[in-house]
Amino acid sequence: MTAALDVLVVGAGPTGLALAAQLRAYGAGFRIVDRSLDRVRESRALAIQPRTLEALAGFGVTDELVKRGNPAVQLRMHLPGRVVQMPLFSGELIDTPYPFLLFLSQAETESVLSERLGAKGMMVERGMELVRLEVRGAYVTCRLGRQDRTEETVSARYVVGCDGGHSTVRSEAGIGFQGSAYPQTFLLADLEVDGLEPGAAHTFMTAAGMLFFFPLGAPATWRMLAMRPRGAPDAEVTLELMQEIVDRYTGEGLRLRDPVWMTDFRLHNRGAAHYRAGPFFLAGDAAHIHSPAGAQGMNTGIQDALNLGWKLALVCRGAAPEELLETYETERAPVGRSVLRFTDRAFTIATSRNPAIRLARSQLAPRIAPLALRATGLRRRVFRTVSELDIHYRRSPVSVGSRAFGSGPRAGDRLPDLPRGLQARTAGLGYHLLLTGPPHLWPDQRLAPVIRGRGDLISVHRLGAESPWPGVAQGLVRPDGYLGYVARGAQLEGLCTYLDRWLPA
Numbered sequence: 453m454t455a456a457l458d459v460l461v462v463g464a465g466p467t468g469l470a471l472a473a474q475l476r477a478y479g480a481g482f483r484i485v486d487r488s489l490d491r492v493r494e495s496r497a498l499a500i501q502p503r504t505l506e507a508l509a510g511f512g513v514t515d516e517l518v519k520r521g522n523p524a525v526q527l528r529m530h531l532p533g534r535v536v537q538m539p540l541f542s543g544e545l546i547d548t549p550y551p552f553l554l555f556l557s558q559a560e561t562e563s564v565l566s567e568r569l570g571a572k573g574m575m576v577e578r579g580m581e582l583v584r585l586e587v588r589g590a591y592v593t594c595r596l597g598r599q600d601r602t603e604e605t606v607s608a609r610y611v612v613g614c615d616g617g618h619s620t621v622r623s624e625a626g627i628g629f630q631g632s633a634y635p636q637t638f639l640l641a642d643l644e645v646d647g648l649e650p651g652a653a654h655t656f657m658t659a660a661g662m663l664f665f666f667p668l669g670a671p672a673t674w675r676m677l678a679m680r681p682r683g684a685p686d687a688e689v690t691l692e693l694m695q696e697i698v699d700r701y702t703g704e705g706l707r708l709r710d711p712v713w714m715t716d717f718r719l720h721n722r723g724a725a726h727y728r729a730g731p732f733f734l735a736g737d738a739a740h741i742h743s744p745a746g747a748q749g750m751n752t753g754i755q756d757a758l759n760l761g762w763k764l765a766l767v768c769r770g771a772a773p774e775e776l777l778e779t780y781e782t783e784r785a786p787v788g789r790s791v792l793r794f795t796d797r798a799f800t801i802a803t804s805r806n807p808a809i810r811l812a813r814s815q816l817a818p819r820i821a822p823l824a825l826r827a828t829g830l831r832r833r834v835f836r837t838v839s840e841l842d843i844h845y846r847r848s849p850v851s852v853g854s855r856a857f858g859s860g861p862r863a864g865d866r867l868p869d870l871p872r873g874l875q876a877r878t879a880g881l882g883y884h885l886l887l888t889g890p891p892h893l894w895p896d897q898r899l900a901p902v903i904r905g906r907g908d909l910i911s912v913h914r915l916g917a918e919s920p921w922p923g924v925a926q927g928l929v930r931p932d933g934y935l936g937y938v939a940r941g942a943q944l945e946g947l948c949t950y951l952d953r954w955l956p957a
Contacts, residue, residue: 457481457608458768460594462621464491464576466558467736467753468614469565473511474761476572477881478931480768483606484569485580485596491566496558497750498666498675502541503840503866504751505550507758507933510879513568514550520564521556522667526652530702540653544835547868549875553839555653555667557642558750580604585611585624585732592731610764612733614757617720619738625729631722631792634743637680638719641694642672643711647704656702663701672712677744680716689714719743721796723788727756727781735760740788745798746838748791755840756784762931771909772955776850783845794837841866845934852950853927853938860921863938867929871918878929882909883936883955885947889924891916893942901948905957 459475461468464486472484500521505514529536545551566576583603584595591607598604613621622629648654648665650673656663666675678697687693695708724739736753760780766772836842844864845851851864861868869875878884885902887894891914903910919925921938926947928937937950951957 454604454606456591457483457606458610459764460485460592460606460608460611461614462486462582462611463614463616463619463736463738464488464562464566464578465614465616465736465753466497466561466565466750467757468612469562469569469576470508470754471612471614471735471757471761472569472574472576473513473565473572474758474931475765476569476574477511478762478765478769480765483577484574485577485582487579487581489579489599491562491576492559497561497744497747498555498557498668499747499751500554500556500561501747501751501838501840502545502548502550502552503843504754505554506548506866506869506875507755509549509875510881510933511568513564516564517556517561518550518554520560520670521554522651522669523552523554528649528652528654530654530656530704541835541839544832545839545841547870548839548841549869549872553747555669557668557670560670561750582615582620582624585621587731608731609768610731610733612735612760612764613738614735614753616737617722617741619734621732622724622734622738625732625734627729627732627734628725629722630725631720631741634719634721636719637716639676639678639680639689639694639697639714639716641676641689641708641711641714642668643674643676643691643694643714644672644709645674645676646707646709648674648706656704658701663698672710676708689716721792723792727785727788728777733760733764733780735784739784740792742792742795743798745795748795748838748840751840752787752791755787755843758932759784766909766955771906773953776954779848779850783848783850787843850930850936850954851934852936852946854940858922860919860925861927861935861938863935866934867927868920870920874915874920875933877913878911878933880911882911882931884929885910885912886915886919886925886927886929887913888915888917888919888921888926889942893924898944902944902951906951906955909955 458480459482461472461482461484464484468484475482508514527538527540540553541551579599581597583597586593591609592611594606594608596604611621613619615621654665664677668675681700691708691711698706698708720741722741724734727734727739735756763776763780767774767777846862846864848864853863894914924942926939927935930936937947939946
């Protein structure tokens with residue numbers, strides 16, 4: 453058996469790669485394995501939300517993702533005889549550097565994350581499958597099998613299952629996976645489409661269901677998603693079948709050609725009973741699978757990973773108490789349940805064969821939606837929910853602070869990019885202490901008890917009046933970009949108490 457690891461990461465999709473990047477950044481000893489011999493070459497997940505772009509910025513990959521992707525900001529709703537144009541996030545997301553939905557193939561997302569990991573001297577061990585897990589004292593004995601039928605046994609303090617809906621880690625940990633499959637079958641393809649306006653997302657809303665085209669750019673210009681209509685042949689997915697379904701849904705003369713990838717699949721709505729069982733953790737599709745409505749799946753998985761990675765790393769290096777790991781499920785399980793509810797409702801509306809819902813979907817909703825979204829408050833709530841910018845951990849035990857501010861983020865909220873550039877300023881590793889008000893209130897000697905013994909994990913920023921909060925305030929930004937502690941005034945006793953609990957000197 454090789455030397456014990458801090459963490460074994462099982463699964464090298466976007467969730468596993470994001471987790472590995474964070475573990476590497478904080479110096480944890482880990483390995484990342486995947487049963488596949490190569491990363492995905494198909495698009496699969498195809499959109500990155502603003503919050504995910506924010507969360508990945510600290511690892512130096514967001515600029516490359518944006519460079520490769522397509523920040524489309526318009527939706528075209530195709531109705532009988534007319535096309536309704538609707539903005540995506542336009543003008544509503546003023547507190548983020550990335551006020552757009554980025555369309556990018558999952559293959560490209562994995563490529564960027566893999567390249568970043570490789571540049572840091574870590575590689576995915578492919579063709580390596582988890583066979584068995586057994587807890588022995590303070591460590592987990594992990595049996596790994598290779599393609600050549602040889603096996604290896606490693607020991608790890610923690611094992612994280614990023615291994616998808618059929619997670620071996622979840623099974624070995626004895627964690628239930630509750631939910632059900634939807635009855636419909638869906639068709640998916642990356643291909644070229646003649647007759648479709650470029651640079652926008654398109655949806656065709658009909659009584660039979662909905663048809664979507666999303667701009668990709670690579671490996672093909674378009675991603676097509678459609679529900680197989682009732683009565684359509686249950687046959688192998690071919691270009692002819694896809695064309696027949698498009699004609700049935702649109703009747704608008706669109707011509708499909710040059711498919712790169714085509715498949716059919718069933719959707720599930722399932723969630724793990726727990727995100728942690730002793731030394732085992734679940735993230736991404738291993739913890740929650742659902743319909744692609746709202747482009748939430750991959751984004752939620754990456755944010756699971758970036759909530760967990762720094763906590764594991766700090767606990768493993770002795771800089772944080774074991775209790776910190778308990779906050780992973782406390783914070784992320786409610787997010788997962790919310791995503792399951794949201795996607796299930798959207799999916800049901802989009803696919804139901806109930807006559808009233810079909811009428812509303814094909815006739816009423818397309819006409820009402822543009823009018824409803826003109827209401828600023830409603831539009832803002834919808835956009836901020838889908839973009840995942842309003843996710844917060846205010847009820848977490850790691851979120852402590854005053855609620856007496858007239859404005860500004862609270863403990864548990866993500867740090868907004870207001871004033872502009874604040875997120876870039878706090879994108880480095882570790883915690884970031886934000887101090888507002890006159891600089892003379894924050895001399896180095898007053899901060900000494902805060903920094904002593906933690907200097908490599910806390911960066912201090914004296915913001916002056918350029919602050920998210922009015923007046924004199926202090927805020928401690930966690931390594932994942934959320935505020936752990938917020939208080940008014942210049943007294944530091946509360947901050948020291950917080951740090952003594954969660955980041956002891």
